[in-house]
Amino acid sequence: MNTPPTSRPAEESFAVRKATRPAWDVLSERALEILIYLCGISAIVFVLGIFFFVFKEALPILGNSHFSLTQFLFSDQWYPTSELNKRYGVFAMIAGTFSVTALAMLIAVPFGLGAAIYISEFCGGRTKETLKVVIELLAAIPSVVWGFIGLTVMSRLIVNYTGAPVGVNILNGGIILALMSVPIIVSIGEDALKAVPDSYREAGLALGATRWQLVRRVLLPAAKTGLLAAVLLGVGRGVGETMAVLMATGHAVHIPHGIFDSVRTLTANIAAELGEAPANSDHYRVLFLTGVLLFALTFIVNLAADLVVRGIRRR
Amino acid sequence: MTCTPTIAVRDLRLAYGQKEAIRGISFEILRNEIFGIIGPAQSGKTSLLHCLNRTIDFTPEARVSGSIRVDGEDVRQTRNIFALRRKIGMVAPLPVGLPLSIYDNVAFAPRCAGMRRRSELEAIVEQCLRQAALWDEVKDRLDSLGTKLSGGQQQRLTIARALSHQPEILCLDEFSIAIDPVTTMRIEDVLKELRRSMTIILVTNLTQQARRLADRTLFLWKGRIVELDHTDIIFSGKPANRQTYEYVNGIFG
Ligand SMILES: Nc1ncnc2c1ncn2[C@@H]1O[C@H](COP(=O)(O)OP(=O)(O)OP(=O)(O)O)[C@@H](O)[C@H]1O
Ligand SMILES: [Mg+2]
Numbered sequence: 374m375n376t377p378p379t380s381r382p383a384e385e386s387f388a389v390r391k392a393t394r395p396a397w398d399v400l401s402e403r404a405l406e407i408l409i410y411l412c413g414i415s416a417i418v419f420v421l422g423i424f425f426f427v428f429k430e431a432l433p434i435l436g437n438s439h440f441s442l443t444q445f446l447f448s449d450q451w452y453p454t455s456e457l458n459k460r461y462g463v464f465a466m467i468a469g470t471f472s473v474t475a476l477a478m479l480i481a482v483p484f485g486l487g488a489a490i491y492i493s494e495f496c497g498g499r500t501k502e503t504l505k506v507v508i509e510l511l512a513a514i515p516s517v518v519w520g521f522i523g524l525t526v527m528s529r530l531i532v533n534y535t536g537a538p539v540g541v542n543i544l545n546g547g548i549i550l551a552l553m554s555v556p557i558i559v560s561i562g563e564d565a566l567k568a569v570p571d572s573y574r575e576a577g578l579a580l581g582a583t584r585w586q587l588v589r590r591v592l593l594p595a596a597k598t599g600l601l602a603a604v605l606l607g608v609g610r611g612v613g614e615t616m617a618v619l620m621a622t623g624h625a626v627h628i629p630h631g632i633f634d635s636v637r638t639l640t641a642n643i644a645a646e647l648g649e650a651p652a653n654s655d656h657y658r659v660l661f662l663t664g665v666l667l668f669a670l671t672f673i674v675n676l677a678a679d680l681v682v683r684g685i686r687r688r
Numbered sequence: 689m690t691c692t693p694t695i696a697v698r699d700l701r702l703a704y705g706q707k708e709a710i711r712g713i714s715f716e717i718l719r720n721e722i723f724g725i726i727g728p729a730q731s732g733k734t735s736l737l738h739c740l741n742r743t744i745d746f747t748p749e750a751r752v753s754g755s756i757r758v759d760g761e762d763v764r765q766t767r768n769i770f771a772l773r774r775k776i777g778m779v780a781p782l783p784v785g786l787p788l789s790i791y792d793n794v795a796f797a798p799r800c801a802g803m804r805r806r807s808e809l810e811a812i813v814e815q816c817l818r819q820a821a822l823w824d825e826v827k828d829r830l831d832s833l834g835t836k837l838s839g840g841q842q843q844r845l846t847i848a849r850a851l852s853h854q855p856e857i858l859c860l861d862e863f864s865i866a867i868d869p870v871t872t873m874r875i876e877d878v879l880k881e882l883r884r885s886m887t888i889i890l891v892t893n894l895t896q897q898a899r900r901l902a903d904r905t906l907f908l909w910k911g912r913i914v915e916l917d918h919t920d921i922i923f924s925g926k927p928a929n930r931q932t933y934e935y936v937n938g939i940f941g
Contacts, residue, residue, distance in 0.1 A: 520814070571746075572784045573784065575743060576784040578746070578773070579743050579773060580779075580850075580853065581771070581773040581774035582770070582796070582797070582851055583800070586800045590788075590800070591788070591796075593788055594787060685750075
C-alpha cells in the first residue's frame with residue numbers, strides 16, 4: 374500500500390459512502406424493480422386472460438351439431454332469433470367491416486400523411502402550433518359524438534348531395550372513421566418526420582433539392598417505418614371502432630354492392646346484440662366467437678404490418 | 689488561368705446573434721483556380737462557405753450583410769436558390785450520408801436536377817465515385833446503405849455527391865480529416881485534374897495541403913483577412929504579415 378497520502382482521503386470517503394448507503398435505499402430500489410417487472414408481466418397476462426375468457430365463452434358452440442364453422446365464416450345469413458331455422462353467418466359483417474375500413478383508409482391515409490408532411494415540413498411557428506392543437510382536439514372527441522354527427526349532419530348531407538335513399542351507409546361510416554383516424558395518423562406521422570435528423574434535411578437542400586424533392590427522396594424513405602406505424606394505428610382504429618360505425622352505417626346485414634349501401638360491421642353487431650342474447654344461448658356464444666374472429670383479424674393485420682416493417686428495415 | 693473573377697466578396701459580415709464570426713472581408717476568387725483558406729479554429733472558415741451557397745439560411749439567428757457575387761449574380765438576392773446550390777458543390781467536414789443506398793446518395797442531386805435516364809445516372813455515379821477514389825471499394829455493393837460505410841468512406845461518398853451535380857465551384861471543408869494519407873493523395877491528384885473544369889475552394893487545417901494544392905491562399909483569423917496572396921509567397925518565409933509567417937510555421941499564438 375504505497376499510494377501517496379494525498380489520495381487516501383478520497384478513497385476512504387468513497388468507501389464510507391458505499392458502506393453507509395441506507396438499507397432503505399437498497400430496499401426501495403429492489404421493490405421498484407419488482408414493481409416494474411410485475412407491470413410488464415401483467416400486461417401480457419391481461420391480454421391472454423381476455424383472449425381465454427372470450428374463447429371460453431365461444432368454445433361450446435364449436436362442438437354444437439347445429440353449428441358449422443364454414444357457415445359462420447362464409448354465409449351471409451344472420452338469423453340468430455329465428456324460431457324455425459336459426460342461421461349464424463357473419464360474412465356480410467366481415468364484408469361490412471372491410472368495406473368501411475377500406476374506404477376510411479382510402480380517405481384518411483392521403484389526408485393524414487399529407488397533413489403530417491405539411492405540418493412538419495412546410496409550415497412553421499404559429500400555424501404549426503395552431504394546427505397541432507386543433508388536431509389534438511379532434512383526437513379527443515368521443516366516438517359517440519362522431520356517431521351522432523354521422524347520424525344527423527353527415528347523413529343529411531349525403532342524402533342531399535348524392536341522392537342516395539338513405540344517408541347512413543358505407544360512405545357515411547367511411548367518412549366518419551376517416552375523420553377519427555386522421556388525427557392519429559397526423560400526430561404519429563408528424564412525430565416520425567420530426568425524428569429525422571435535421572442534418573439530412575440540410576444535406577439534401579445543400580445539394581440543390583427543393584422542399585418537395587427533399588420530402589420525396591429523403592424524408593419519406595427515412596421515416597417510412599414510423600409513417601407505416603401511423604397508418605396501421607389508423608387501420609386499427611378503423612377495424613376496432615364500434616360506436617360511431619354502429620350509428621353511421623345503417624346496421625343492415627347484407628353484402629354491399631356500392632358505397633351507398635347500408636352495412637353492419639362485426640363490432641357493431643356485437644355491441645348491438647350482446648345485451649339481448651340470453652346468457653349461454655347459442656346466439657350469445659356466436660357473438661363471442663365473432664369476438665374471437667375480430668381478435669384474429671387484428672392479429673393478422675398487426676403481423677402483416679410487422680413483416681412489412683421488417684422487410685423494409687432489412688433493405 | 690483566365691483571370692476573370694468567378695466569386696467576388698464585398699465587405700461580408702456575419703454574426704450569430706451578438707457573436708460576430710466574420711467581420712467585413714473582401715476578396716475575389718478567380719475562375720479555375722484552387723483557392724486555399726487557412727486559419728486557426730473559430731476563424732470563420734466554415735461560416736464563410738455557408739454564406740456562399742446560402743446554407744447559412746438554416747441557422748435562423750445568423751445575420752449576413754455585404755455582398756457575394758457568383759458570376760456577377762448576388763447570391764443573397766438570387767431568385768433560384770436551388771440552381772445556385774447545384775452550381776456550388778459542398779463537402780462538409782463531418783460527412784452526412786443520406787439514409788439511402790450508395791447509388792441513390794450519388795444519384796440524388798442529378799435526379800433533383802431532372803436527370804431520369806438510367807444510363808446517364810449510372811455513368812455519372814460511376815464517374816463521381818471514381819473521382820472520389822471510392823469506386824473500387826463499393827462497386828459491388830452500390831445497393832447497400834451509404835450510412836453503413838466507414839467514416840473515411842462516407843467522407844469520400846460526400847465528395848462524390850458534391851461532384852454529382854457537376855458544380856462549377858467545389859468547396860471542400862477539411863475534406864481529409866477522416867481519410868488516410870494515401871487516399872488523400874489520390875484525391876488531391878483528382879483535384880488537380882478537376883481544376884481544369886471548375887473552381888475549387890479548399891478550406892484546410894493542414895497548411896501543407898494548401899501549400900501543395902492552392903494557387904492562392906487566404907489566411908483568415910478571427911473573422912478578418914490577415915493576408916491573401918500567391919501560395920508560394922504565403923509559404924515563402926517572408927510573407928507580408930508576421931502572423932502569417934508564425935501560423936504557417938506552427939509558432940502561432
Ligand atoms: N450555428 C452557429 N451558431 C452560433 N455560432 C456559430 C455557429 N456556427 C459557428 N459559430 C461561431 O462562429 C465562429 C466561427 O465558426 P466557424 O465554424 O466558421 O469556424 P472555423 O474557422 O470553420 O473553425 P474550425 O477550424 O474549427 O472548423 C465560431 O466562434 C463559432 O462559435
Ligand atoms: Mg470549420
